[in-house]
Every structure is written in C-alpha cells, then in structure tokens.
Amino acid sequence: MRRSRVALFSVGLLAAAVAAVPDRASAEDTVEVPGLRGAGSIVRDVDGVPHLRATDPYDLFYLQGWVHADDRLFQMDVSRRTASGTLAELLGESALPGDVQMRTIGLRRAAERGLPAQSPETQGALRAYADGVNAFVARHDLPGQYRSLKLSTVDPWTPVDSLAVIKLIAFGLSFDLDIDRTLIAQAYRTAGAKAGFDGAAAVREDLFRVEPFTPAATVPDAIGRHPRNATSAGTAAAAAPTEIPASALALAADYQRRVEQVPVIADALDREVHHGSNSWVVGGRHTATGRPILASDPHLAAEAPSVAYPIGLHGAGFETAGDGFPGSPFVVLGHNRDVVWGATMNPMDVTDTFVEQLRTDPASPSGLSTVYQGRLEHVQAIDETFRVNTRTGAVAVVPPGGAIPARTLVVPRRNNGPLLTMDPAAGTALSVQYTGFSATRELDAFRLIDTARDVDDFRNALRFFDVGSQNFTYADARGHIAHFTSGEQPLREDLQAGAVRGNPPFQLRDGTGGNEWLPLTNRRPADQAVPFQVLPFTEMPQVVDPPTGVIVTANNDPAGNTLDNDLLNQFRPGGGIFYLGVVYDGQRAGRVTDLLRTATAHGAGRVTVEDVKNQQADTTLLDAQFFTPYLTAALDGARDPARASRTPELAALAADRRVIEAVGRLARWRYTTPTGIPEGYDAADRDGRLDPPTRQEVDESIAATLYTLWRGRTFRTVIDAPLNRISPDLPVPNDRDSFKTLKKLLADFDKRQGVGASGIDFFALPGVADPADRRDVLLLRGMAESLDLLAGDRFATAFGRATDQDAYRWGRLHRVTFASPLGAPYSVPSVGNPVRSPLPGLAGLPVDGGLYTVDVANFNSRADNADGFVMRFAPARRFVAQPAAVGMRAESSLPGGVSEEIGDRWSGNLLGRYLTNDTYPVRLPPTSVLTWEPVHRDVRR
Incomplete structure (x- = not known):
C-alpha cells in the first residue's frame, strides 16, 4: 500500500530484528485529506x-477513520465480517461454518438495532468515522492481503460496521452457553x-469448585472487610435439578461440538479465563510522589496486528490518549489530562440458554x-444468503x-435471540438469551469517559456501558482512586423470589416458564439498554477511595460471593439472591495482592511507577509456592526406612537419581519462569535487546520446565486417572478447576486421606495401604514420568532426547506466535x-512467564509435547500511568506496531520493547513535544 501521511514524523527503515527501537525523528510528509469541514492534522x-x-x-473522527484504514483496513474488514x-x-x-454460526447468533442484527439508540453525538462520530475510512479507501490501493485473496474491491464502511466490531469484542468477553x-x-449424576x-x-x-484458588476479592480487600455469608437458600434448591430430556442433551452436545470448531465462539466459551486482564491502583499515600x-x-488473543491500536485525540472537546x-x-x-482508567474482564453471567418445547404452528x-406457560409463541424467520x-x-x-441454512429462527421472548439448534421430531430446541442482543451503547460510554474530568463524570459514563462485563479501575489528578463493576446484569425471576427453580442459571434452563428474565414493570430508565429488569448500578461492586488505598482486579470475584464455594447464598438489600457469575480466577489477583502488600508494608510513600511496571512483569508461579513443598516433603518422607520397606515403589522413587536431582532443583527454586536461553525475551532484558542468561536465570528456567511438566502429570495421575477408571466418558476439570481440585485434596489430606466429599479416592x-x-x-x-517425557520423542525437537x-x-517450550x-x-x-x-524447528518467539x-x-496445563506450551492469549497492552505536576505520565507497550503492512516502518517497531516488558511514552500535550501541521481542506467539499 502507498503510505501517505499528514505531518508525519518518520524514522529510518527498521532492520528485521524486533529489537530495533527508533530514537529520533527526521523527516515530515504532508498530504491532502479531502472531505474535512475545517483544519485538522495527523x-x-x-x-x-x-x-x-x-x-x-x-x-x-473522520481523521480517526482515515488513519485506521491507512494502518489496519484488512483487520477492520475481518472484524466486521466475523461479527x-x-x-x-x-x-x-x-470460514463458512463460522459464518453460519455467527449469522445464527446475530451480532450484526444487534448492531443494526443499536445504531438509532446511540446518542446524536456518537451517531455523528460513527458517520464521520465511516466517511474517513471510505475516503481513504477511495484514494489508495488495497493492502496486499486482498491481492493474496484475489480481491480488488472492499465494501464501503458503515456506522453499523463499527457497532458490529464493538459487539464482537463484547461477545468475546461476555457470551456463554451453559x-x-x-x-x-x-454425567456425574449418572x-x-x-x-x-x-x-x-x-x-x-x-x-x-467455584471457590477461587486464592481469596483475593476486589472490593472486600480494598475496604478491608469480607462479606458475611447468609444461609444457603440457593444450594438447597439446586439439589433438585431439572431433568433435561435426552433429546435436548443430545442437541446440546452436538451443538457444543460444532461451535467449538469456530474459533471466535470457542474463544468466547473458553472457561480458562486465559483471555483475562489485570488492573490495579495504588493510592497516593503509598507512592513516592503522593499521587x-x-x-x-x-x-x-495473540494476533498480528495487535487487537489494540494506540492513538491521541486532540481538540473538539477531546484531549485523550490511549488505545482503541x-x-x-x-x-x-487510556487517559486525559485529569483522569486515567483501565479495565479487566468481569465474567458476569449475562447469557441463559433455554430448553424449548417446539411445536409446528401454521399460524406462525x-x-x-x-x-x-402452555401458550404458543411464534418463532420469527430471517432469510439468509451465504x-x-x-x-x-x-x-x-x-x-x-x-x-x-436458508433462514435463521429468532425467539422474540429471548431478547430476540435465536434458536441455536432443534430436533423437530422430538419437539425440542435450544434458544439463547443474551444482553448483547439489545441496542447497547458502549461507544456512548467511551465517548463520555474520554472527556471525563472527575469520578462523578466517570461513574455517570459507565451507566451507558451495557454489555462486555468489565471491572473499571480509575485514578485522577486530584488523588482519587476507584473501582466500578459495570454491565447490565439481568434479574432472573426465580433468584429474585429467593430460590433456584430447577437448574441454576449457569446450566440449561427450562424455557416453558419459571426461569425468565424479569420484565420491566415501569418505564425503562434512560441509561438502561436491556429491556428487562437489571441489577441496579448502585448494587454493582464499587468503591471510591477505599481505606486500604489499594484496589486489585484480575478477573477475580469483585464482591467475594464465591469465597465460601457457594454462588447463591448472598442476598440483595431488598430481597432476592445476589448473583453475578461463576467463572472467577484467583491466582493473578492473589499474586498482585501479595506484591502490593509487601510494597506498602513498610510505611507510606515508597511505591514508584518502576515498581508497578516490575509488578506487571512478574512471572512468579503462585501455585508453585503451594504445591512444591508437598513434592519436596514427599521425597524427604520416602527416605524413611519404615515407609520404604512397606512401599517398594516409594523406595525406588526415593533412590532414582533423576528424581532426586529434579526435586532438589525445585527445592532451591524461587518460583520464577525466565526463558534461560540467549534467544529468549525476558523482563530482565532491555528494550528488546537480549542479554545472555545468568546462571540463576538458567537454573530458574530449568526448574520452571520441571515443575510445569510435573504439575501436568500430577493432574493426569491424581485427577484424571481416578475419573477415567470410573468411566472414560467423565469430563475432567479444566486448567483453572484442576488447580483448585489438587489444592483442596492436598490441603485436606490429613483430614480426608485423599478421599473427596463425593467419596472418590x-x-x-x-x-499400597497407607x-x-x-x-x-x-x-x-x-516427576519420574515428566523426566521420561522430556527425554523422549515428544520433546525431541526442543531437547533432542537429552537426559541432562x-x-x-523453559524458553525452548514457552513461545508466542502472533x-x-x-x-x-x-x-x-x-x-x-x-x-x-x-529456534530451528520450533515456531514462535521464546518468552518468559507461566500459567x-x-x-x-x-x-494447556496438561501439555505433553514441545509445541503444547505456545501462548494463544497475551497482553494487548501493558500500561502504567501516574498524574504528574502537569498532566499525566503514562507508558504503554504494544505487541507489534500500529501498521499491519509487512515491512512498513510502523509494523514491528514496538514489538521488541513489548517482549522485554519495556514501554514507550503515551504522549499527550503539553507534556510532550509535538508539532501540528494543518491538513489541507478539499476545496470541492
């Protein structure tokens, strides 16, 4: 693509190495951008x-559309078409199977409903943005990706396309099927x-278990007080689940298999919370500057180009920089001159899947x-052409x-959600209800956030953040910090009545009545999008200026509801079960909480931006701190002559020199996960330039490999094998649940001797009797099995069958591909x-870090080959900001660059710094030096 820029600072062409970092500007290039109403500049x-x-x-926003099309047109086209x-x-x-499923789900239909619901200001921005995209495309050749696909034209951009892109991102962060x-x-009942x-x-x-691995809970930790659990009304009701008809279970299993082959849906349904987030705020009393x-x-997702796009917006009421x-x-x-904000995914349950009784109806x-409720309700049909x-x-x-399919079938009762699949002969179907099918207004929220001046502005803006389930963190130049859980959470009629009817809302529900989203009884509030009753914004977990001065959110439970392993025993102030969601993480939030407690334990005024950047780059395995002592104690105990004599295999393992060496390495380990190789990118390296690993990094790296393989084999031995002995068809826990299962079994071993509450040993x-x-x-x-694997064929491309x-x-296994x-x-x-x-024969870039x-x-925690440890999700940015005497000091990183074109000077210039956890400044006048040159107006406008 011909690269045209307006007032463009340029640097010399980059070398191929990702470590290259430009350090100064040289030339400028000014071009005409037609269609503007007044003066402007890029x-x-x-x-x-x-x-x-x-x-x-x-x-x-015309210029924003122009520059996005210049740098990311093909990515934009993929996104709108996926949605x-x-x-x-x-x-x-x-791509056709994915189109069928996404057309059925109907994000495009939801985007079309959403356009008239946007404010006049946002509709104007959407029109201007689309005009800018189309103006650029009309005057430039298409990117090389289109030529490789034998395409010479691209459909014009529309405001609905932009809403579809936002719907797609929200879908990936909030959709579920149950x-x-x-x-x-x-399966377990049977x-x-x-x-x-x-x-x-x-x-x-x-x-x-719904109880997280650690008890890190955002608001309770911030205020220093955990919730008191009420009596368990929900659990008792859930003991009598709905019997799902065999035809419906077969439909559900078949549909699950089909959509798991569609990457965008499979990623949305990922239970591991691998596509999560971290965000935390340290109050001024704990920082060196007092801010x-x-x-x-x-x-x-680890994608090329990156999911995020950095930009600065200046003028017309905006003075904002960050990522879009x-x-x-x-x-x-991002941030403006007054406030800075971040967000993490909050896995609220905003989707219900219903088992429907389906009937032939000539009147429909x-x-x-x-x-x-015994009455027929018409299913609507939408003709489709693929x-x-x-x-x-x-x-x-x-x-x-x-x-x-020739048509998509829609159930109006389900917020205009679709029939996902059906068996007409059995009279059974599955439908899905999702808040994202409504005319939601996330872009209105972002527009208002961009111009917010204080915490009240920010809070009010979030009332328009309808779907996408986020925990927002906030700080401002006046010293305030805050957390808000945002998104519209539907109220279910049975939970609001105080007890679960049949299956809980995180399983398939009966569609014939009793489990509905409560209808509105009064006029819908102006700031609500979902046409049902929702949890009031004031009842969402939130806190402003908490007494601890610290707020941590990392996909953990914001309210602490799950800490007693019971989702449904908290109640709303006016009655009804207080329910948010089920899929909470605990490890990253637990580790960040530990780091911040250490950093703030020795008096006020110590934490710096560099400290927080180092926390963000932390690669310590919290689970290893818990599990490794059990392994080292096992080897110590195996050396007891009495135990060795009664259990020969224990004696043999205690005498195995390979096991002794490996466990010894873990006993000396600091639980970190560096690459340990010269080709590996580690946080200890600087600006993408690699230094040879130190002996300590090598030792830590080896221990990380040994531990990771041991943990996966232990999951298979202790969890999977007993279940497979009962039935090979029993589902085994995923990664997150396996961590919690093993922890519970080991922590309770003295009391239960390895026998679960279920009676499974x-x-x-x-x-072996003891x-x-x-x-x-x-x-x-x-550990012995792990060492066999590492020396065998499955890891030959990484380790050449070495026994040393x-x-x-670790870096030969742990790699990333965008x-x-x-x-x-x-x-x-x-x-x-x-x-x-x-690394010859090994795809990807070696990077530090672990599960x-x-x-x-x-x-995958159970990976057992050299290519099983490649990352699929990664930080889309690493951003740290602090109010300064004037404006904000902000830094960020990006996995690549702003351009998607191979060989463009801006396509990979930021990747090296990203891989070594280094940053570039997020510039916002007047704290940065920028020259503004006018874009020439089109005299024919």
Missing part, C-alpha cells in the same frame, strides 16, 4: 502513534448413581412456535442445504515475515 510521534487534531468533532457472518466472502470456504456445565452435571459416589458433591465440592498509580494490561479498536471511534482505555410466520470468495476474483452464492493405588504412601508415590511418580536436566530450558488469519507471512514470526522464529503468572503467559 501527526505521528517517533513511535508511529498517530495524534489527531481538529476543532470540529466531525473532522476529528456479521460474512467472513467467507473474504477468506473463502473454510451447555458444558449441564453436560458435566448430568456415573455416581452407577458407581456409588455422590455425583453432585463431585461437581460442587471436589472437581468444579496514585494505575496499571492496566488486558489479555486478548480498529473499526470504531474513540479511545477505549416461520411455521414454528415455542411453548411458554457467499464465499472463490479465489478466482469472484464471490459466489452458496445454495442452502445440509449445513447451510483420588489417591487410590492398588497394593494413604500418605499412596499420595507420595503419586507425587514422585509424576541442564538442557531443559497469528494472522492468512498465516505466513502475516503471522509473527513466520517464513517470509521480517521476524523469524529464532496464571501476572504477566500472562497461558497454555
């Missing part, structure tokens, strides 16, 4: 970040009845109706038939891209 700072200036709001179910028109037939939990509960264990207790107490510090690093999303106007996360426009890019320069219509071992011996054999066996433990460097939907050469690293994989470290670096 200036790129030395890092390539565009800053837009205009006096007219139309011009400001709209038209991606196959771009990428071809392989199918997997229903199938799990049913298996328990056959095998003689308590299936409900297996789910609730042993394997799928608060805010940190924010949202974790999203290509395809939509405004700054989403679709020929079908559902049954509600198309694919044939890669011959044409887009062809795909005739309906088989997996290609998780440490059963034939021929419970402690069984436990220690399994723990040590996990010094070879087991993926493009087109693959090489657009993925980073890849063949043909300026950034190549530095649930603060500097998120997640993978």
